[in-house]
Amino acid sequence: MLTHNRRYIAAALGLAVVALGLGLGGCVTPARIDALEEQVKVTQQQNEQSHKLLRNIDTTVATEATESRRLRADMSVTIDQLEMQISQLQSSYVDLLQRIDQLYDALEKKGQLRSTPGAVPQGNTTTTPNVPPAMAEADAECTQIYDDAFVLMRRAEYDKAIEEFNRFLGSCPNHQLAENAHYWIGESYYSLGKYAEAIEQLDQLLKNFKASSNTARALFKLGRSQEELGKKKDAKTTFQKLVADHAGTLEAEQAKERLKSL
8 A cells, every 4th residue: 555655646746747848848828837836736735645644554553563562462461360370270279189188197197087077086085196285286276377378378468378378387397288388478479579589489499398299380480480580591491490300290381381482
């Protein structure tokens, strides 16, 4: 369309030049002068209209480009949000499975698998001989603190969740859920946009719990935090490690996608 308009302008100017040449080659009369002036006016109007059309085209192209960039940005944000939601759902599922396994292990050790939570088998009202009452009470208190912190995190009350998870780690540093607490603190910091703090927590988890079931998701969130801070080289290294060491996991597949943009 742009080329067509330029050809149109050139043709119009060419007609004007020919008309002027014919006029100057014959007798210069008032009628010829009026005719030439009219031709020049028409050509100028056509030229102005063409310029206006070109400006409109430029404006339309610029607007469409802006809208396209905005759409891509919105889609990128949406994809990031979906990735975070998927990660959180998967993390919650893994956490739940761990809690169920731990509950069954504890009940098997006590020899009292219950079909209904909270039900105490008849004829057994004493504390398990292998577990001192004080220790059992302390473990129950630790578990309650963890559960309260987890609920706060799921409610997106991240600051309060971080405070409670830290209270849990301070009171129960050797608890079997300690590694989970580190992960959820890192996840909460990430959700708050505090990526440096998230990296610190996730690093602690990866260094102190080598065989953790949280390793894959911790690596992915670590890489995303590094990416958000503009540390693309570190993020690339983290994602590559995740893909190499945890192939087949959802986090590894997500890492492959992130590597395409690094």
